[in-house]
Amino acid sequence: MSNERIDEILDGLYDHTIDGETEPVIALTNEGLELGMSPLSILFDGLIPALEEVGRLFEEGTFFVPEMLIAAQAMQGAMKILRPLIAETGAKPVGKFVMGTVKGDIHDIGKNLCNVMLEGAGFEVTDLGVNVAEQTFVDAVMEIKPDAVGMSAFLTTTMPMFIPTIEALKEAGLRDDVIVFVGGAPVTQEYCDHVGADGYAPNASVLVRLLKEKMGIT
Amino acid sequence: MNRRERYKKITSFQEADRVPVDLGSHVASIHTWTYDKIAKQNPEWDLKNTNLILDRMVQNSIPDDRLLDRLGVDFRWIAPHWIDVTDVEEGIYQDMWGIHWQYMLDAYSVHHSPLRTAKTAADIANHPWPDTDHPDLFTGLEERAKALYENTDYILVADSIKGGLLTKALQIRGYEFFFADMANNIPFAEALLDKLLDVYKEFWGNFLKRVGPYVETVYFTDDIGGQSSLMISPSTFRTLIKPRLASLIDHIKSCADVKFMYHTDGTITPVLDDIVEMGVDILNPIQTSAMNMDTAALKEQYHGKLCFHGAIDVQQMLPFSSPEEVRYDVAKRLYDLGRGGGYIFAPCHNIGSDVPVENVFAMYDAAKELGAYPLEKAAEVLRDEDKQGAQIFLEQAPKNAGKVVKRSRRPRSG
Numbered sequence: 001m002s003n004e005r006i007d008e009i010l011d012g013l014y015d016h017t018i019d020g021e022t023e024p025v026i027a028l029t030n031e032g033l034e035l036g037m038s039p040l041s042i043l044f045d046g047l048i049p050a051l052e053e054v055g056r057l058f059e060e061g062t063f064f065v066p067e068m069l070i071a072a073q074a075m076q077g078a079m080k081i082l083r084p085l086i087a088e089t090g091a092k093p094v095g096k097f098v099m100g101t102v103k104g105d106i107h108d109i110g111k112n113l114c115n116v117m118l119e120g121a122g123f124e125v126t127d128l129g130v131n132v133a134e135q136t137f138v139d140a141v142m143e144i145k146p147d148a149v150g151m152s153a154f155l156t157t158t159m160p161m162f163i164p165t166i167e168a169l170k171e172a173g174l175r176d177d178v179i180v181f182v183g184g185a186p187v188t189q190e191y192c193d194h195v196g197a198d199g200y201a202p203n204a205s206v207l208v209r210l211l212k213e214k215m216g217i218t
Numbered sequence: 219m220n221r222r223e224r225y226k227k228i229t230s231f232q233e234a235d236r237v238p239v240d241l242g243s244h245v246a247s248i249h250t251w252t253y254d255k256i257a258k259q260n261p262e263w264d265l266k267n268t269n270l271i272l273d274r275m276v277q278n279s280i281p282d283d284r285l286l287d288r289l290g291v292d293f294r295w296i297a298p299h300w301i302d303v304t305d306v307e308e309g310i311y312q313d314m315w316g317i318h319w320q321y322m323l324d325a326y327s328v329h330h331s332p333l334r335t336a337k338t339a340a341d342i343a344n345h346p347w348p349d350t351d352h353p354d355l356f357t358g359l360e361e362r363a364k365a366l367y368e369n370t371d372y373i374l375v376a377d378s379i380k381g382g383l384l385t386k387a388l389q390i391r392g393y394e395f396f397f398a399d400m401a402n403n404i405p406f407a408e409a410l411l412d413k414l415l416d417v418y419k420e421f422w423g424n425f426l427k428r429v430g431p432y433v434e435t436v437y438f439t440d441d442i443g444g445q446s447s448l449m450i451s452p453s454t455f456r457t458l459i460k461p462r463l464a465s466l467i468d469h470i471k472s473c474a475d476v477k478f479m480y481h482t483d484g485t486i487t488p489v490l491d492d493i494v495e496m497g498v499d500i501l502n503p504i505q506t507s508a509m510n511m512d513t514a515a516l517k518e519q520y521h522g523k524l525c526f527h528g529a530i531d532v533q534q535m536l537p538f539s540s541p542e543e544v545r546y547d548v549a550k551r552l553y554d555l556g557r558g559g560g561y562i563f564a565p566c567h568n569i570g571s572d573v574p575v576e577n578v579f580a581m582y583d584a585a586k587e588l589g590a591y592p593l594e595k596a597a598e599v600l601r602d603e604d605k606q607g608a609q610i611f612l613e614q615a616p617k618n619a620g621k622v623v624k625r626s627r628r629p630r631s632g
Contacts, residue, residue, distance in 0.1 A: 057625065065450065069401070
């Protein structure tokens, strides 16, 4: 296996992922695997640095939702191939995250962008979907034992649902086992403090950064 | 000075007797629950319309004239009717675009987008588009507008059919699909936007044929802003949205002698110059809870170019403030935006089901108390630090914004 070609493949994965070009990302993933590259190297040396750069470009105001979305879709194309292979290696994810939009709210773009950016950072994400009841969050935390839970709300009328959801985690004795993040258009750091969550992120990229900080991952 | 004279002065950037006051568009009325509470707390007003919904999606009311007069509202809105609405199942309806909406808590959100599997321009053409000359769309509106025009001095505004170019494209195609189209399937995105532009042009032509002689202003809603930035890059806005909106505005102004009021929520400061260039006269709603939507800075940089309409925040301020805090915020917006004319007082969006009734009255009572020119009463309310003028400068996105990517190279391990 030529080292030069491996570097070309990783550079290609990086560039095409940032540009949101799914087809070359899939082709390079397959070529890398055929050449004997490890799925973890493709993920950690090619795709994850690409999504980190996408996050940086989003935060500096160069990328917007469309660019972030197609980059995430390109990465998802590769992940479909890599996920089962990585599972076979027994490699542990960077962390586990449970995500959902709270009860009474069916908005999901912000949540979905968070999911792909988390996955892009190596986390295993369980998406509970939209209109998620308190007990569903509790059940998922009990079963999956995630490092963190994310609750999303798009409306001022639905963000109060953070309170009973966090309360339900407390009652189940699970609150101290997970980092609770809240987010969504009307949510602020002040509101996060008010409902007793651990973290607030204004966008997907900041969420990844804060989560890693809170988990002590550099 | 009658209401229309006041409006004319204000929209020509001159001070009048007081700042005009508004409420009642399809995106800035009162949620039906809050309206019901107002009706029950004030039985002597005998408010009608508690069973009428102006906009089914947001579940707002058609406020009774007695309430509008009590609040000092200078406007009346001429709203097209909803047509071809069908109930799909319990809690889900289909609108005239074929979009399904699902009821949640107190309003509806997009549930199904009919063009989500569309691939070609032919798929777009074959979609059953609304009939923009459907007689039910405009039933009684010409008569109502004419009667209000001839018998009252209310300022009349032609309200929009729901959605705009970008908003409607996102809803009818599906948010994630159309966001992606704008980045990697541009011919398709352009074909859909062109079709929507045609539909809206036809709609406005047909609407203004009926109400054009009576209305002062036309209202068009299209959200391009998010909570802390534009939803799309300045470059995408300038290439895909701006030329089409400019073309729509030209068309509308060729149909009737009207001012154009453009609605977009969120942070939009990087493209304000573009918005002026498109031919927008009045910008609504100035979502002050979004990043950089600083009323002092907006006024300093855009007075004389854009009139402002709105600025009373319904996301953070009205639901979560005391009546005294509401009064203070009203004073701040009147002071920042009203001086020299160019400001119409209104809520940023619907007064939601979470807004206390006393705050609705605190808001409009404060406008009455503090909104007379030369606005010295508003100034008296404010602390010195809130009268120091703009503390930030709103920079326009450079011409190449969102295009040239200075990216880092892939980090090398070891």
